[in-house]
Amino acid sequence: MTLWTLHLLNARHALTPVLSEVRQASRQAVARASDHADLPDFDLVVRAQADRSADGAIQGRCRTPGVIEIALTPDRFDPLHFTRALVRQMAHLIRWDGPGYGRSLGEALVSEGLAGHFVLQVMGGKPDAIDTVRPAAGAMRQAMNEWARRDYDHGRWFGGKGDLRKGTGNSLGHRIIADHLAQHPGDSAAGMATAASEPFRQTLRRIAAAEGQAEAEAPSEG
Numbered sequence: 001m002t003l004w005t006l007h008l009l010n011a012r013h014a015l016t017p018v019l020s021e022v023r024q025a026s027r028q029a030v031a032r033a034s035d036h037a038d039l040p041d042f043d044l045v046v047r048a049q050a051d052r053s054a055d056g057a058i059q060g061r062c063r064t065p066g067v068i069e070i071a072l073t074p075d076r077f078d079p080l081h082f083t084r085a086l087v088r089q090m091a092h093l094i095r096w097d098g099p100g101y102g103r104s105l106g107e108a109l110v111s112e113g114l115a116g117h118f119v120l121q122v123m124g125g126k127p128d129a130i131d132t133v134r135p136a137a138g139a140m141r142q143a144m145n146e147w148a149r150r151d152y153d154h155g156r157w158f159g160g161k162g163d164l165r166k167g168t169g170n171s172l173g174h175r176i177i178a179d180h181l182a183q184h185p186g187d188s189a190a191g192m193a194t195a196a197s198e199p200f201r202q203t204l205r206r207i208a209a210a211e212g213q214a215e216a217e218a219p220s221e222g
Contacts, residue, residue, distance in 0.1 A: 002030065002034060002038075002039040002040070002041060002042070003041040004030060004039075004041060004042050004043070004044060005042075005043050005044070006022075006023065006026055006044050006046065007043060007044065007045045007046065008022070008046050009045065009046065009047040009048070010048075012048075014048035014074055015046065015047075015048050015072075015074060017074055017075075018072075018074050018077045021077060021079055021082075022046055022072075022077075022082065024079070025079045025082045025083045025086070026044060026046075026082075026086065028083055029082075029083045029086040029087050029090070030090075032083070032087065032122050032123065033087050033090045033118075033122050035122070036118075036121055036122050036188075036190040037090075037094055037118075037190040037193060038094075039090060039093065039094065040065075040066065040093060040094065040096075040097050041066065042066045042067065042068055042093055043066060043067050043068070044068050044070065044086070045067065045068070045069045045070070046069075046070045046071075046072065047069075047070075047071050047072075048071070048072065048073070048074050049071040049072065049073055050073060051071075051073050052073070055129070055130075056073060056076075057072065057073050057076035057077070057078065057081060058070065058071070058072045058073070058076075058077075058078075058081055058082055058085045059071045059072075059085070060085040060086065060088060060089040061089065062089040062090075062092035062093050062096065062101075063101075064096070065093075065096040065097060065100075066093070066096070068086065068089045068090070068092075068093055070082070070085065070086060070089070083123065084119055084123050084128060087118065087119050087122050087123055088115045088116070088118065088119050088128070089115075090118070091114055091115035091118035091119070091189070091193060092111065092115055094190075094193040094194065095111055095114065095115075095193055095194055097194070098193065098194025098195075099194060099195075099196060099197070102197060103150045104147065104148050104149055104150050104152065104197075105143065105146045105147055105148075105149055105152035105157060105169075106143075106147035106148060106197050106198070106200070106201055106204075107197040108152075108154065108157070108158070108169060108173075109143065109147075109169055109172055109173040109176060109197075109200075109204075110173060110176065110177070110195075110197035110200050111173070111197075112158070112169060112170045112173040112174070113170075113172075113173025113174045113175070113176050113177035113178075113200075114173075114177055114189050114192060114193060114195075116128060116130070116131040116170060116173065116174045116177070117174065117177045117178070117181070117189035118189040118190060118193065120189070121188055121189045121190055122190075127174060129167075130166075130167040130170045130171070131167070131170050131171055131174040132171060132174075133165050133166065133167035133168055133170065133171040134165070134171070135164070135165070135168045135171060135172055136163070136164060136165060136168070139164060139168055139172065140172065140204070140207070140208050140211065141208060143157075143169075143172055143204065144201075144204055144205060144208060147201055147204070154169075157169035158170060172204070175207060176200050176203050176204050176207070177189065177192075177200075179203050179206065179207055180192075180200060180203050183203075
């Protein structure tokens with residue numbers, strides 16, 4: 001049984017209007033995810049934010065082993081969105097106790113792709129918007145060329161900081177895992193939660209070849 005502790009950062013009472021909903025949605029997320037995977041023990045830190053951007057109602061992070069952080073805008077709180085965001089971070093939580101999130105672009109693509117598919121496995125429904133972004137022309141080839149680079153620009157690939165659309169890395173990772181699952185129907189996102197990333201490199205090459213995008217050069221180690 002997973003041991004977890006909810007930490008509500010509420011000294012200024014910004015979370016007070018949604019405290020009961022946060023507690024209930026957190027319990028539901030843990031219960032649903034636990035039906036599919038063994039969750040490591042963890043701390044869940046929830047704080048309020050005042051983000052009015054389109055995707056700022058809720059933001060999740062799992063940057064270190066055993067700790068999930070959720071920032072939410074209280075007057076935009078939606079229990080389903082909260083639960084899906086928390087389940088996504090639970091995929092990262094599991095992966096941290098395996099190979100970790102990763103330091104190279106390829107490792108990050110696989111981690112994010114597995115997280116998106118873990119949400120689908122646990123929650124059902126359609127892929128989250130971040131997983132359906134249409135990559136710009138040539139982005140897939142760039143990803144192949146930079147797969148092993150540890151000096152890749154995370155903000156550019158995942159955060160929309162630069163010439164690539166926000167979520168480009170998420171959608172490419174989601175596509176990689178989707179293709180693998182189509183080729184291996186006995187696998188699941190939960191079952192692959194701690195899988196090594198390198199075997200998925202060939203999956204990206206197969207997708208790119210099918211779309212006529214060739215690898216320009218041998219990937220650089222950066």
